[in-house]
Amino acid sequence: MDRVSHRPSCAKRLRQEGTERGETVHEIARNIHIHCSVSPLRAQRLARGMTLKEAAERLNVLGRGRAAAPRVDADQLGHWETGRQPRPATVELLCDLYECVPQDLVLASASLVPTAPPSPPSLAMQASAAHMSLEQHVDAARREVDRTLATGTVTATQVDLLDEQLLWAREQYVYTPPAPMLQVLLGQLKEVSDLAAQRQPAAVQVRLSELTAMLATLIADALMKLGHLTRAQSWYATARNAAEDSGNPELRARVRAQAAMLPYYYGPLEAAVSLSREARILCRGRPGATTAFSSAAEARALAKLGNTESAMAALRSARAAFEQTRDRGTVDNDAFGFPERRLRLYESGTLTALGQTSQARRVQEAALRLYPAKTGIDPALLHFEAAICLAHDGSPTEACQLAAATFLRMVPGQRTPIVEKRAREVIEALPPGKSGRGVRELREILARPTGPM
Incomplete structure (x- = not known):
């Protein structure tokens, strides 16, 4: 890749060609970044056909009402595009403008070209090259490229x-x-x-x-x-x-939303919110299963953090996105699908974490009716959340009995550490110092070895 940045007319041509091929603006930006040797941040602007002045004006409009938003001019934006690192609040503003996540902008100077120096040629290669004419060099290079192109085997x-x-x-x-x-x-x-x-x-x-x-x-x-x-x-x-x-923008979003499950269960919860939010931003303007999944995951994590208003707003967004998905049909028996029962599972988690037990119970009952006989751990997770609701409502014995029965009904291979963790959260939901036969029995069941995994 040429180290000297190409003229704006080159980016304009790539934008026009990409639009004709039906490429997304992010795909066009990636092509401009690689071909024209400009920063990812500048490539995002050029992919939209904006001048520095136009982009700066739009940033200022977006920043109105935001306490930490900077006042941007064309010169300042140009500095950011050529390597100067903006403040976090500015990064957030730039992501909103270009509908992307910070990783897409790579604001610190970066290059797709490896920085390690190439290995020196052998003495034999040097001697051979010394006796080759320019025409021979050209022909040899062409033959090497042809051999490379011919090695595709799939x-x-x-x-x-x-x-x-x-x-x-x-x-x-x-x-x-x-x-x-x-x-x-x-x-x-x-x-x-x-x-x-x-x-x-x-x-x-x-x-x-x-x-x-x-x-x-x-x-x-x-x-x-x-x-x-x-x-x-x-x-x-x-x-x-x-x-x-x-x-693939949808796949990029889906992987982030799925990765949010790890910090959701094991912390930190802020990372779960960040990953699911990045996924939702990547899905912007493309309603579908991944959009509903991202919003639902964000709602569930926000609820665990106690952010009621934001959690409910995200849950409403998930429901709305799912309704749009329903019109195009959803796949029930696919790990990458997001059928209604999965939406209800996330809805249950959100409402349970917020202490809205009566609403959570209705959702749990509706979700459980949607699961087939042959399924994974999701029904068990719903039962554990129902037990947590019982604990919140002052029924500790019934809560522990439900959790114990749920755990024992599971196929041994499904009694994994994540299931044990959810069962222990029932005990954690009990009032401090609360004990009794039900609590002791649940503790004993969870203390039994589950065998090698």
Whole structure:
């Protein structure tokens, strides 16, 4: 990539060509960033055809009423686009203007070009090169490129078969215990990774990156359920890298929303809010299952933080997005789907955390009616939340009995650490110092070894 930034006319041409191909503005910005050697922040502006002055004026309009919002002029915006780091409040304003997240802007100076110096050529190569004419250099370079292009080994049919395998795994994941499912997912990922490690045509490479992102997300989720938190966090990072590489905005959002589950269950809750909010921003203007999922995840995390007003606003957004999704149909038996029962699960979590027990019970009952006989841990999570509601309403014995019965009814392979954690939250919801037979029995049940996982 040429280190000298190209003229604005080059970005204008890329914008026009990208629009004709139906690319999103973020895809166009990425192309401008790479081709024209400009910062991601400048690429976002050029992808929208805005001048520095126009962008600065829009930032000032967005900043009205915000206490920490800066007063921006074209010169200041130009400094940010060429490497100067703005304050956090300004970063938030820029994200609102360009409808993206901070990672998309990479405000610190960055380059897609590796900074490590290339390995020096061997003496034999130097001697050979010394005797080559310019024409020979040109011909040799062309032959090398042709060989590289010829090494693509994956056909569209092969990728379609990988897609079918992943779809099967996504359906199995809904009700299969995480430990055996992990083996299946790792096997599929090995097959995808082996193909992605070789040079493939761009369209094939994108699909392989998408498959990698989805498989890595499910692996991370399975590890989280099994209590391997550090590994789960690393796999979520891998999933995000693959999603970024694919350039698929909905997948980028979905991976973030799914990654928010780890800090939701294990902390910090602020990270869960941040990830789900980033996902919602990436979904802006594209109603669908991921939009509903992102808003619902944000609502549930905000509720745990005690932010009632924001949590309810996010929950309303999730309901509205889901209604738009319902018109286009939803998939029930898919780990990447967001059917009504999943929305009700998140709604239950939000209302339970806010102490709105009567409303939460109605939602829990409605959700449980939607689950088939063969399913995963979600019904158990709803029962635990019903038990928490009983604890909040002054019925500790009934709360512990419901939690104990729910835990014992589960298939042993589904009694994972995350399920145990939710069951213990029933005890934590009891008034301080509260004890009794029901509490003791629940503690004893949870103290029993569950066997290797």
